[in-house]
Amino acid sequence: MAKTHVLVLPMPCQGHVTPLMELSHLLVDQGFEVTFINTDVDHALVVAALEATGGGVAALGGGIHLASIPDGLADDEDRKDINKLVDAYSRHMPGYLESLLADMEAAGRPRAKWLVGDVNMGWSFEVAKKFGIRVVSFWPAATACFAFMLKIPKLIDEGLINDKGLPVRQETFQLAPGMPPLHSSQLSWNNAGEPEGQHIIFDLVTRNNKLNELAEMVVSNSFHEAEAGAFKLFPSILPIGPLSADPAFRKPVGHFLPQDERCIKWLDAQPDASVVYVAFGSITIFDAHQFEELAEGLELTGRPFLWVVPPDFTPGLSKAWLHEFQQRVAGKGMIGSWCSQQQVLAHRAVACFVSHCGWNSTMEGVRNGVPFLCWPYFCDQYLNRSYVINVWRTGLAVTPDADGIVSKEELRSKVEQVVGDAEIKDRARVFKDAARRCIAEGGSSDDNFKKLVNLLSE
Incomplete structure (x- = not known):
């Protein structure tokens, strides 16, 4: 029987590529075929690092295929400027992803059944739906961070932030019992780059909150005991972490730089x-x-x-x-x-x-x-x-x-x-x-990972 083909798409930053590459290896171990889609720039870095460390792309094993699309920025632009990167990829990458999917079909690649996409790339969920591809969304950061984002309407209603996401009151608050207290000036969307570009990040967050509804399952790189308060608040988010590609650390996880042995x-x-x-x-x-x-x-x-x-x-x-x-x-x-x-x-x-x-x-x-x-x-x-x-x-x-x-x-x-x-x-x-209990056989993260595998196998 042909293997189920899954597309995996991270936000173009090292901290997002790594956990999704770890998850890709785990999916390949379960018999899936994965196409991992980076931006052209990140793809070139990953391939160069694989070649420098030895083994090249073959080190990924046969189940992970690398693909890439442009991020919409010129070659010499600063990709550490998150505002600029987000603005460019939100506008340009949907069209490029559509072209890639069409090219893959034309080349006779097996039709993708699923997209496992970074929540921060919510635009890709709409592209997937256009092609009849089902969606699982992956949250790569603390589930509490996602909870703050999903509760933006409540934070506005309570007068803590305004409708642009900026703090109205300067105070430390807690979203729910057991969750980490946070100062209103330290909400993630207000600390991602130059202040004049913060509206770009806030718009992305509010847009992605809506697009996330297109996903049939939401999984996160966390575990229940670490964030019990957040999972009580949002029980539909399933922790499958802490992710690791393999116990011996032999499988490459998409590093942008060669390892210093x-x-x-x-x-x-x-x-x-x-x-x-x-x-x-x-x-x-x-x-x-x-x-x-x-x-x-x-x-x-x-x-x-x-x-x-x-x-x-x-x-x-x-x-x-x-x-x-x-x-x-x-x-x-x-x-x-x-x-x-x-x-x-x-x-x-x-x-x-x-x-x-x-x-x-x-x-x-x-x-x-x-x-x-x-x-x-x-x-x-x-x-x-x-x-x-x-x-x-x-x-x-x-x-x-x-x-x-x-x-x-x-x-x-x-x-x-x-x-x-x-x-x-x-x-x-x-x-x-x-x-370790959570990821061991029968642990809560292990059970949730099996739910993910069963869904992707449909």
């Missing part, structure tokens, strides 16, 4: 629970002053550290300063360009995670019982910090000074507090055990 080898040589792991995802940008404070703060801890610094993390940083710093800490610290984060966080040597609190990072830390030092940068990361410090209590947060800088002394002090706090470690272990 030295990272794991370096970790192997470190004592148990000794290393401070530092990573801020693929979009965060630090200015040179903050970079230097962070570097010197790590040095001050006197602990071994592994710090992932992507190529364009700090424009304007003095190469001479960085070279001198790397020589100074050579025996103690390792600076890598990109790594398999799931593999790092599962490593026995890691003691704590200094993180921007992107949701993938948060789930990966939680499932491995790693305590957090939270340092959010934008969007939903403030909400995820609230989960860590207020709900799960599995970490602490840095406090910037009056100029918005996290000083080296603040970093050193907070790292020591996190690493030395037995209660934080105990709670991190509790959530690690809960996460």
Whole structure:
């Protein structure tokens, strides 16, 4: 019998590609054929990283086919400008997706029965319906984040925000019992880029809330114990996480940068629970002053550290300063360009995670019982910090000074507090055990994944 053909479409950002690629591998394991659709730019990055790491596209295995369409931006435009990216892809990608589907049919590819689409790409649900393709929507961030979005009408009615999504009252509030408290200035749609472009994100969110109704099932990369309050509020959203492609971390998950193989080898040589792991995802940008404070703060801890610094993390940083710093800490610290984060966080040597609190990072830390030092940068990361410090209590947060800088002394002090706090470690272990129970045979996430597989098999 022919395999059911499923299209998978992430929002064009690393943090959205990764969990959907993990889910794609799990679907292939269940006998589905997947066509994974990136933007042309992201597709080129993924292919280049696969080739650099060895194995090329063949490393994905036979069940995942890569395809791509333009995002509507010129080659030299800044894709870290989320407002600009969202505006372009919302206008241009629907037409390109239609052309791709027509081309696939003309080339004799098996007809796609399903689209598993990122909620942030809600426009694709309309395109799918036009082609008679059924839709499952996938939410890649905290389910609480989606809950805030779905409750926008209520927040407007209660006078907390206005009809443009901007806060009317400056206050910390809780959507429902058990959910993370959040300040009204830190709602994700108001922290995704330059303020003058916020209306683009808010319009996208409100549009996607409606388009999500076209989906026959909504799944999320979370687990019940992590967000019990959110799942009580929206029981129709089914958690299937924390997602992982395979226990041995051998299957590629769509990284945009090649893995720095030295990272794991370096970790192997470190004592148990000794290393401070530092990573801020693929979009965060630090200015040179903050970079230097962070570097010197790590040095001050006197602990071994592994710090992932992507190529364009700090424009304007003095190469001479960085070279001198790397020589100074050579025996103690390792600076890598990109790594398999799931593999790092599962490593026995890691003691704590200094993180921007992107949701993938948060789930990966939680499932491995790693305590957090939270340092959010934008969007939903403030909400995820609230989960860590207020709900799960599995970490602490840095406090910037009056100029918005996290000083080296603040970093050193907070790292020591996190690493030395037995209660934080105990709670991190509790959530690690809960996460593993959920994805084990018969666990709640496993049951929900089976419901997804049964639906896609119809």
